[in-house]
Amino acid sequence: MKVTIFANESEKSTAVASELHTKLLAAGFEIDDAHPDIVLSVGGDGTLLSAFHHYSHMVDQVRFVGVHTGHLGFYTDWRDYEIDQLITGLLEDNGQSVTYPLLAVDITYADNQMADHYLALNESTLKKLGSTMVADVYIQDELFERFRGDGLCVSTPTGSTAYNKSVGGAVIHPRLDALQMAEIASINNRVFRTLGSPVIVAPYETITIRPQQKSHFVFTADQLDTQPRPIEEIRYSIANRRIAFAQHRHNRFWKRVGTSFIGLDEQ
Ligand code: NAP
Numbered sequence: 001m002k003v004t005i006f007a008n009e010s011e012k013s014t015a016v017a018s019e020l021h022t023k024l025l026a027a028g029f030e031i032d033d034a035h036p037d038i039v040l041s042v043g044g045d046g047t048l049l050s051a052f053h054h055y056s057h058m059v060d061q062v063r064f065v066g067v068h069t070g071h072l073g074f075y076t077d078w079r080d081y082e083i084d085q086l087i088t089g090l091l092e093d094n095g096q097s098v099t100y101p102l103l104a105v106d107i108t109y110a111d112n113q114m115a116d117h118y119l120a121l122n123e124s125t126l127k128k129l130g131s132t133m134v135a136d137v138y139i140q141d142e143l144f145e146r147f148r149g150d151g152l153c154v155s156t157p158t159g160s161t162a163y164n165k166s167v168g169g170a171v172i173h174p175r176l177d178a179l180q181m182a183e184i185a186s187i188n189n190r191v192f193r194t195l196g197s198p199v200i201v202a203p204y205e206t207i208t209i210r211p212q213q214k215s216h217f218v219f220t221a222d223q224l225d226t227q228p229r230p231i232e233e234i235r236y237s238i239a240n241r242r243i244a245f246a247q248h249r250h251n252r253f254w255k256r257v258g259t260s261f262i263g264l265d266e267q
Contacts, residue, residue: 001029001030001037001038001090001093002029002030002031002032002035002036002037002038003024003029003030003031003032003036003037003038003039003040003090004031004032004033004036004038004039004040005017005020005021005024005031005040005042006039006040006041006042006047006050006051006054006055007041007042007043007047008042008043008044008046008047008050008069010043010069012069012080013042013043013047013069016042016067016069016080016083017042019083020040020042020067020083023083023084023087024087024090027087027090027091029090035058035061036055036062037061037062037063038062038063038064038065038090038093038246039051039054039055039062039063039064039065040064040065040067041064041065041066041067041075041076042067042069042080043067043068043069044068044069044070044073044076045066045068045073045074045075045076045162046223047066048064048066048073048075048076049075049121049122049222049223050223051064052064052121052222052243053121053222053223053224056119059102059119059241059242059243059244060241062244063097063244063245063246064243064244064245064246065077065078065086065090065245065246065247066078066245067079067080067082067083067086068080071259071260072256072259072260073260074158074161074162074174074256074260075121075158075245077245077247077248077249078247078249086247089247090246090247093246093247096246096248097244097245097246097248098175098244098245098248099242099243099244099245100156100157100158100174100175100242100243100245101156101157101158101177101178101203101238101239101242102119102120102121102156102238102239102241102242102243103119103120103121103123103124103154103155103156103159103179103221103236103237103238103239104117104118104119104236104237104238104239104240105117105118105119105120105124105221105234105235105236106234106235106236106237107219107228107231107233107234108231108232108233108234108235109228109229109230109231109232110214110229110230110231110232111229111230113232116228118221118224119221119239119241120156120159120221120222121156121158121159121222121243122155122156122158122159122162122163122164122222123153123154123155123156123159123162123163123164123220123221123222124153124154124155124219124220124221124222124234124236125151125152125153125154125163125184125218125219125220126151126152126209126211126217126218126219126231126234127150127151127152127184127217127218127219127220128150128151128213128215128217128218129150129218132148132149132150132187133147133148133149133150133151133152133211133213133217134146134147134148134211134212134213135147135152135209135210135211135212136209136210136212137152137181137207137208137209137210138206138207138208138209138210139199139201139205139206139207139208140205140206141206141208144195144199145193145194145195146192146194146212147183147186147194147209148186148187148192148194149183149184149185149186149187149194150184150185150186151184151185151217151218152181152182152183152184152209153167153169153181153182153183153184154179154180154181154207154236155169155179155180155182156179157172157173157174157175157176157177157178157180158174160172160180161257161260161261164180164182164198165261167182167183167184168182168183168198169182169198170198170200171257172200173253173254174253177203177238178200178201178202178203178238179200179201179205179207179236179237179238180198180199180200180201181198181199181201181207181236182198183195183196183197183198203238205237206235206236206237207235207236207237208233208234208235208236209233209234209236210232210233211230211231211233214230215230216228216229216230217231219231219234
């Protein structure tokens with residue numbers, strides 16, 4: 001089996017990655033950064049996000065394993081002191097994985113209708129800073145609402161515990177296939193009205209945002225953050241590719257939500 005290690009630059013992650021590297025070689029694994037079967041991310045959920053984007057062009061061929069060098073994360077099933085157990089699991093690996101949906105983002109620009117395509121693991125946002133964003137929101141090509149406010153966030157179930165949660169979105173179990181749209185500081189008064197709560201759409205449904213100003217916006221897809229040229233529309237859907245995790249132990253999702261956000265004891 002070919003594996004690669006993708007670590008963040010912290011001292012602890014570097015040390016854990018070095019130990020992992022030595023033990024993987026001793027156990028007979030081949031290290032292949034270009035064409036791995038398994039990507040072992042060492043760091044936090046943010047590191048796993050970076051690893052995903054590094055290998056997103058071959059997401060159909062790789063499986064991920066997250067080792068957390070701090071607290072347990074949402075994409076990281078293993079702790080840094082469990083490396084021996086993880087290697088034993090990898091030696092007995094039979095190709096099993098659990099997969100989660102990804103967000104497909106298709107942008108059409110206002111100028112010459114050129115398009116861009118992105119994949120996101122957590123979420124994508126469209127925001128306007130300094131003045132109100134006015135945008136029409138369509139679900140399945142039917143006008144749903146005219147939004148006024150700071151912006152909109154569309155997230156995956158696994159991304160629901162990230163930025164989505166900070167803007168009042170619901171936490172969604174990662175085994176569901178769904179997209180969620182959450183508002184960022186919407187204006188609601190006698191003149192302007194939005195639904196005012198997050199919406200979760202069915203797996204086959206698309207969400208389309210059509211900004212009513214042709215000025216610049218801040219667009220994000222996970223860690224990517226750009227101010228693209230004026231946008232005609234952004235269409236969000238569940239991607240036809242999914243992220244796969246090997247050596248998955250994430251079967252107590254709600255316990256992890258409790259330990260991360262409410263301060264319940266781990267275990
Ligand atoms: P960062 O600003 O360095 O860290 C953001 C935090 O989000 C980290 O604590 C990270 O966990 C955590 N995180 C990432 N994915 C998560 C998930 N699916 N569920 C729960 N927590 C998660 O940014 P980053 O590490 O490069 O990650 C980018 C992500 O940060 C974005 O996709 C967005 O979701 C999130 N973010 C959130 C806010 C906010 O809540 N206001 C603002 C900006 C960005 P680790 O410590 O384990 O890495």
